[in-house]
Amino acid sequence: MTPEQLADALTRTCVVIPAFNEGESIGAVVRAVYEHMPGATVVVVNDGSTDDTEANARAAGANVVSLPLNLGIGGAVQTGYKFAVRRGLHFAVQVDGDGQHDPREAPHLFASLVRGEADMVVGSRWLGRGDYVAPRNRRFAMKFLEALVSWRAGSRFTDTTSGFRALNRRTMELFAEHYPSDFPEVESIVLAHHHGLRVTEVPVKMVAREFGTSSITGLRSLYFMIRVTVGLLVGVMGGEEK
Amino acid sequence: MKGDILAGIISVVLLMVTIRAIRQRRLMETHAVLWLSVSVVTVLLSVALPFGAFTPLAHFFGIAYPPDMVLVFGLFFFALFTFHLSVSMSRLAARERVLAQEIALVREMLNSEPAP
Structure with a gap:
């Protein structure tokens, strides 16, 4: 991908930043996106924050785009995709509002989308770039999801919970219609695959989060595992959707 | 015998509560019909049970004590009904999500329009 191709793709790109009470970091994240992804349309989906995220x-x-009530990450991200579809944009990049994703890495996500070789690209922390280390207690869960998703989606995925991803128009249109609500990152990979879309992973660098803590800890992580497993085994299997 | 009187009282109270809720328009029509039939059925049951009306049917299912059969059917009904409520709630949540998203997107459009 030449710099000209990248610049052209960026003018047709929507950067979707879901944010729930990320007032401390959101300003810096938006400015970094504008600096490193010039020409892109940036939309912050404020998921019913009670702090100064919107301002x-x-x-x-x-x-x-400010949701009148808190929908959770799935509903928020989907709002961003709807925004992008209605604005007639061709690509969408999802970036977390907490500063964990470095917009300088976005070109890596774009390359195969722009060449038309993939419909959805997930940025993985584990494929060699960067030095991100997972907390020990999370490794089992990550390995488990990796195996499950790789099985359901037919190819190897190493970072199924990564929220740093890029989509083309077809995938955006699918997600604008159907998108999982609770823990969408994992399920959406399999959902896209089952709709005949090509999903791939590329290595990206991520930084440890600057603010806040992970939303998935303790008992919630157990619920997360059960919920995602059920979602992957049952939810996507039938593919019958009204 | 005393158990039947208690069942009768409970059924009549349920019927009264249902009628009150309907008159105050706190129940959707479909649910109103459902709860009315439930109250009527329980009233009829509490009248019919002491006369041994269900004894042959209960014995057919291998249930020695006929009121137990009513209990089993009752439990089955409630399981089904809670499942129905769960499905309705999920559908409402999905609709709520779409509405919230639409409101947010429309509000953004209004905000981003240039001032006249």
Whole structure:
């Protein structure tokens, strides 16, 4: 991909940043996206935050779509995809609002999308770039999901919970219609695969989060595992959707 | 015999509560019909049980004590009904999600329109 191709792709790209009470970090994240992805349309989906997320995102120059109530990450990300589809944009990149994803890595996500070799690209922490280390207690869960998704999606995935991903128009249109609600990252990979879309992984660098803590800890992580497993085994299997 | 009187009282109370809720329009029509039939059926049952009306049927299912049969059917009904509520709630949540998203997207469009 030449720099010209990248610049052209960026003008047709929507950067979707879901944010729930990320007032401390959202301004810096938006500014970093504008700096490293010039020409892109940036939309912050404010998922019913009670802090100054909306004001700070607006001050940094982003489009802000503010949900009147808290829908959770799935509903928020889907709102961003709907926004991108309605604006007629061709690509979408999802970036977390907490500063964990470095927009300088976005070109790696784009390459195979722009060449038309993939419909969805997931940025993986584990494929060699960067030095991100997972907390020990998470490794089992990650290995388990890796095996499950690789089986359901027919090819190897190493970072199924990564929220750093890029989609083309076809995948955006699918996700604007159907998107899992609770823990969408894992399920959406399999969902896209089952709709005949090509999903691949590329290595990206990630930084340990600057603010806040992971939303999935303790008992919630157990629920997370059960919920995702059921979702993958049952939810996607039938493919019958009204 | 005393158990039948208690069952009768409970059924009549349920019937009264249902009628009150319907008159105050706190129940959707379909649910109103459902609860009315439930109350009527329980009233009829509490009247019919003491006369041994269900004894042959209960014995057919191998249930020695006829009121137990009513209990089993009752439990089955409630299991089914809670499942129905669960499905309705999921559908409502999905609709709520779509509405919230639409409101947010429309509001963004209004905000981003240039001032006249």
